[in-house]
Amino acid sequence: MSDLIQFPRNFDSYVQQAFLAFEGADLTATIDYAEKALSIQMDNELFNFVISMLEEQTDYQKAIDLFKNYKAYLYDSHALAEEDMLFVSLLVKAGHFDQAKQQIKQRMIEGSRSSDHQHLFNILDYQLQVIEKKEEENKQREIAAIVAEFKSFEILPLYKQFSILRKLEKLPLLALIPIAEQLLLSEKVHPLFKTDICQLLIKQSFEGSLTIRKESFIETYLIEQLKPIEKTSFYQDSIELIQTDIDLESASFLEANLFLHLSYYYPFENQAFSSPNAWIESMLGYNTSERDAIQLAEEGLNQLGSV
16 A cells, blocks of 8 residues: 555545546555545445455455444344345355354344345355354364374374363264273373373263273273362272361472372372371371372473473
């Protein structure tokens, strides 16, 4: 726009230049001059002309921005006027599916009230179907992309594994389970990452069994019978002992480490540590019965220190 001739707040001059640019097949300059004119004075005919140019250039986002700037009232409209239908159509084309669905549904209420609007109602209904189809296509593409990333998960450095692992929650169970099954058995996946996977399966109410391997432990668990770490008997019994028998400063230290150590071994916490009391005493230096298990957990947790 810096090469445009500048007219001081002159609507007609900018309109004239817009149509001269249009005659010269310079659509970019046409749109720029027309936008300058609109910024001075709103004109529906010129507005529709600019929108048609933007549609021709498939610049749907810019068209929506113009609606937002000059016809913001359409966001609250329930009407089925021509501008309403155009606005909804642009939202769909621009991929603003959530907004488009909202706009369609608030207008379909009006369209259902009269047979005179049946044709427009059918158009809106079709657009809603288009949105749902596109959303499903996008969802399937995202699922496929995430699944593809996990094919090389085990050979990636920890920081990349951590980043990719966050995407698991976007997968439906049908896609999640084969990945979880592989990772929970792998010796190349960090124990804490396996805990995250277990917690996700619990959250998604997976009803089935999976084999989990951590350090020297391996066992098949019915996932629906597993509990979140904070609800395990080892955690709750430990917290009760800490809050009852330990001074405040030591209690804070123990509570912070308890969750980390249990997360490292979960769901093998009862095999890794002989009892809550033994773990507490070892952490406070009263005995060394749990020293090896604690040290192994600390070393494993330190691997994630920079992730």
